[in-house]
Amino acid sequence: xxxxxxxxxxxxxxxxxxxxxxxxxxxxxxxxxxxxxxxxxxxxxxxxxxxxxxxxxxxxxxxxxxxxxxxxxxxxxxxxxxxxxxxxxxxxxxxxxxxxxxxxxxxxxxxxxxxxxxxxxxxxxxxxxxxxxxxxxxxxxxxxxxxxxxxxxxxxxxxxxxxxxxxxxxxxxxxxxxxxxxxxxxx
Amino acid sequence: xxxxxxxxxxxxxxxxxxxxxxxxxxxxxxxxxxxxxxxxxxxxxxxxxxxxxxxxxxxxxxxxxxxxxxxxxxxxxxxxxxxxxxxxxxxxxxxxxxxxxxxxxxxxxxxxxxxxxxxxxxxxxxxxxxxxxxxxxxxxxxxxxxxxxxxxxxxxxxxxxxxxxxxxxxxxxxxxxxxxxxxxxxxxxxxxxxxxxxxxxxxxxxxxxxxxxxxxxxxxxxxxxxxxxxxxxxxxxxxxxxxxxxxxxxxxxxxxxxxxxxxxxxxxxxxxxxxxxxxxxxxxxxxxxxxxxxxxxxxxxxxxxxxxxxxxxxxxxxxxxxxxxxxxxxxxxxxxxxxxxxxxxxxxxxxxxxxxxxxxxxxxxxxxxxxxxxxxxxxxxxxxxxxxxxxxxxxxxxxxxxxxxxxxxxxxxxxxxxxxxxxxxxxxxxxxxxxxxxxxxxxxxxxxxxxxxxxxxxxxxxxxxxxxxxxxxxxxxxxxxxxxxxxxxxxxxxxxxxxxxxxxx
Numbered sequence: 001x002x003x004x005x006x007x008x009x010x011x012x013x014x015x016x017x018x019x020x021x022x023x024x025x026x027x028x029x030x031x032x033x034x035x036x037x038x039x040x041x042x043x044x045x046x047x048x049x050x051x052x053x054x055x056x057x058x059x060x061x062x063x064x065x066x067x068x069x070x071x072x073x074x075x076x077x078x079x080x081x082x083x084x085x086x087x088x089x090x091x092x093x094x095x096x097x098x099x100x101x102x103x104x105x106x107x108x109x110x111x112x113x114x115x116x117x118x119x120x121x122x123x124x125x126x127x128x129x130x131x132x133x134x135x136x137x138x139x140x141x142x143x144x145x146x147x148x149x150x151x152x153x154x155x156x157x158x159x160x161x162x163x164x165x166x167x168x169x170x171x172x173x174x175x176x177x178x179x180x181x182x183x184x185x186x187x
Numbered sequence: 188x189x190x191x192x193x194x195x196x197x198x199x200x201x202x203x204x205x206x207x208x209x210x211x212x213x214x215x216x217x218x219x220x221x222x223x224x225x226x227x228x229x230x231x232x233x234x235x236x237x238x239x240x241x242x243x244x245x246x247x248x249x250x251x252x253x254x255x256x257x258x259x260x261x262x263x264x265x266x267x268x269x270x271x272x273x274x275x276x277x278x279x280x281x282x283x284x285x286x287x288x289x290x291x292x293x294x295x296x297x298x299x300x301x302x303x304x305x306x307x308x309x310x311x312x313x314x315x316x317x318x319x320x321x322x323x324x325x326x327x328x329x330x331x332x333x334x335x336x337x338x339x340x341x342x343x344x345x346x347x348x349x350x351x352x353x354x355x356x357x358x359x360x361x362x363x364x365x366x367x368x369x370x371x372x373x374x375x376x377x378x379x380x381x382x383x384x385x386x387x388x389x390x391x392x393x394x395x396x397x398x399x400x401x402x403x404x405x406x407x408x409x410x411x412x413x414x415x416x417x418x419x420x421x422x423x424x425x426x427x428x429x430x431x432x433x434x435x436x437x438x439x440x441x442x443x444x445x446x447x448x449x450x451x452x453x454x455x456x457x458x459x460x461x462x463x464x465x466x467x468x469x470x471x472x473x474x475x476x477x478x479x480x481x482x483x484x485x486x487x488x489x490x491x492x493x494x495x496x497x498x499x500x501x502x503x504x505x506x507x508x509x510x511x512x513x514x515x516x517x518x519x520x521x522x523x524x525x526x527x528x529x530x531x532x533x534x535x536x537x538x539x540x541x542x543x544x545x546x547x548x549x550x551x552x553x554x555x556x557x558x559x560x561x562x563x564x565x566x567x568x569x570x571x572x573x574x575x576x577x578x579x580x581x582x583x584x585x586x587x588x589x590x591x592x593x594x595x596x597x598x599x600x601x602x603x604x605x606x607x608x609x610x611x612x613x614x615x616x617x618x619x620x621x622x623x624x625x626x627x628x629x630x631x632x633x634x635x636x637x638x639x640x641x642x643x644x645x646x647x648x649x650x651x652x653x654x655x656x657x658x659x660x661x662x663x664x665x666x667x668x669x670x671x672x673x674x675x676x677x678x679x680x681x682x683x684x685x686x687x688x689x690x691x692x
Contacts, residue, residue: 024189024308094189095310096344116343 024093191216201371251281467562488549585656592649602635
C-alpha cells in the first residue's frame with residue numbers, strides 16, 4: 001500500500017495509491033490536486049471588488065451582503081458538486097468494477113459495472129486542441145453480442161493522470177482481468 | 188472458480204445456526220436469505236423449506252453453517268456443524284464463523300465430491316436485505332426464457348436481487364411467532380408495518396368501490412344523447428374546461444379501478460396520477476380560500492367591465508389609426524373607410540353586449556369560482572375560457588381579415604396566371620398554358636390591377652388583427668402549458684428519487 005507521486009495532464013501533482021486486498025481484488029486510488037488557497041482568494045477578492053464597485057455606483061448596501069451570500073453559496077456548491085478529491089477504481093475479479101468519486105464536501109458517487117459487461121480496460125488517445133491526452137477507459141459490451149463495444153466509460157476524468165501513472169493502473173487491471181479469460185466461466 | 192457468498196448484514200450478529208438461501212450454480216454464488224437457529228428438527232426444516240419453495244418458486248435450500256461464538260472457538264461445536272453437512276447434503280457446504288469480538292470472519296467450504304482439491308477463493312459480499320428487496324433491479328418475470336442465450340444475457344447480479352425480492356414470504360415470520368423454526372432475517376425483530384398504511388389499505392377497498400360507482404354514474408350522464416345535440420357538442424369541444432374535466436375523470440377511473448397494477452410501470456403511473464390529483468385539489472382549495480376572502484370576487488367582477496371597456500377603446504383607437512395614414516403608408520380611402528366602419532360597428536355591438544351582462548357577472552363568477560375546488564387545473568382552464576370569451580371580437584376580426592386576405596390572394600394568383608397566359612388544371616393538378624379571348628384578357632387584367640392596388644390595405648388589416656390574435660393565443664397557450672405541466676409531471680417518481688432512491692433502479 002504505497003503512494004507514488006505523479007503529475008496530471010495540466011502539471012498539478014497527484015498521488016496514486018495501490019492496494020491489493022487479495023489475489024483477485026485490487027483498489028487503485030488517485031488523489032487529485034487540492035483546492036489552492038491562491039485561486040480561492042483570487043476569486044473571492046474579484047467578486048468582492050466588483051460588488052464594492054457596484055456599491056459605490058448605486059449606494060445600495062444590499063449589493064455587499066448579496067456578494068457575500070453569493071460567494072458562500074458558490075463555494076458550497078463548488079465543493080459539493082464540482083471539486084473532486086479522490087477517484088478510485090476497485091476491481092474484483094468475477095464480480096465487477098466499481099468506480100468511486102469522492103467530492104471535497106465528503107459526498108461520494110459510485111458506479112458499479114458487472115464483469116459480464118466489461119469487455120476490456122484500455123488506454124486511449126484523444127486530441128484536445130493542441131494537446132494529445134491519454135485516458136484510461138473501460139470498454140463495455142452487450143452480453144448478447146460479445147464482439148461489439150456498446151459503450152466507453154472514461155476513468156479519472158478530474159485528475160487526468162499522465163501516461164506513466166495510467167500504465168501502472170492499466171497493468172494492475174489487466175492482471176486481474178486476465179484471470180477471467182483463463183478460468184472457464186460457466187460449469 | 189471463485190465462490191461468491193452474499194450475506195445479509197442483519198445476520199452478522201445472529202446466534203449460531205445453519206444458513207438457508209439459494210445456490211446459483213451457473214454463477215457459482217450463494218445468496219443467503221436467513222439463519223435458522225438451534226434447536227431444530229431437520230425434518231421440520233426440510234418441510235418448511237419445501238413449503239416456502241412452493242409459494243415463492245425460489246429454490247431455497249440449506250447452504251451451510253454459521254457460528255458466532257462469544258467465547259473461544261469450541262472444537263465440539265465445529266465438529267457438530269461439519270456433521271450437519273451430512274444431514275443436509277449440499278455441495279459445497281459453506282462454513283462461516285465469527286469469534287467473539289473479532290472483526291475478522293472465517294469462511295471456508297467443504298467439498299466432498301470435488302475433482303480438484305485446490306483451495307478456491309471465496310468472495311463474501313455484505314448486502315442490506317431490506318434495500319435489496321425493495322429496489323427494483325430484478326427483470327420482469329413475463330419474459331420467459333425462450334432460448335438458452337437469455338440466461339447469459341440477463342445481468343448476473345439481477346438474479347441475486349430477484350431471489351431476495353421473491354422471498355418476501357420468508358421474511359414474514361418474526362421471532363414472536365410460535366413455530367418450530369426460529370429464523371433471523373431483516374424483519375425477525377418484528378414485521379415492519381405502519382398503522383396508518385394498514386388503515387388506509389382497509390379503507391381503500393370500500394372507498395374505491397364507492398368512487399367507481401359514482402364515476403360510472405357521472406360517465407353515463409355525460410354520454411347521454413341529450414348532451415350530444417349539435418350546438419351543445421360543438422360548444423363542449425371548444426371549451427377547454429370540459430376537456431380538462433373529461434381528462435381528470437379518466438384519471439379518477441384509472442385510480443379507482445379494482446384490478447391491481449400488473450407491472451411496475453402501471454403502478455408508478457397510478458401513483459403519479461394520484462399524487463398529481465392530490466396536489467391539484469390542494470392548490471385549488473388554497474386558491475379558493477384566497478379568492479373568497481375579503482370579497483375579492485366582487486373586486487374582480489367590478490374590475491372586469493372597465494377592463495373590457497378599456498380593451499374596446501384601445502381597439503377603436505387602433506382602427507382610427509388604420510383609417511388614417513398608418514405608419515406613413517397611404518391606404519385606399521374608400522376600402523379603408525368601409526373596413527374601418529364595419530369593424531367599429533362590430534366593437535360597438537360587442538360592448539353593448541358586455542354591458543348587458545354586467546349585473547350578472549358577479550354571480551356567475553362566484554359560482555364558477557366554486558369549481559376551483561375540483562382542482563387548480565380546472566380553475567386555470569376556466570380562466571383561459573373566460574379570456575377566450577372576452578376577446579371573442581378579436582377572434583372575429585381575425586377571421587374576417589383572414590378571409591378577405593385569403594380571397595384576395597386567391598384571386599390575385601389566379602389572375603396573375605391569366606396575365607401570363609396560363610391556367611390551373613384541376614384534373615392534372617398543374618399549371619397549363621391556355622389561350623384566352625381578348626375580352627377575357629382585358630377584364631382579367633383590369634381586375635388584377637384593382638386587386639393588386641387594394642392589396643396593401645387588406646394586408647395591413649390582416650397583419651394587425653393576426654398579431655392581436657397571436658397575442659391572445661400566446662396567453663392562452665401559456666395557461667394551457669401550465670395545466671399540462673400539473674397534469675403530467677410525475678411528482679411521485681421525483682419525490683421517490685429524492686428520498687428513497689434505492690427503490691428506483
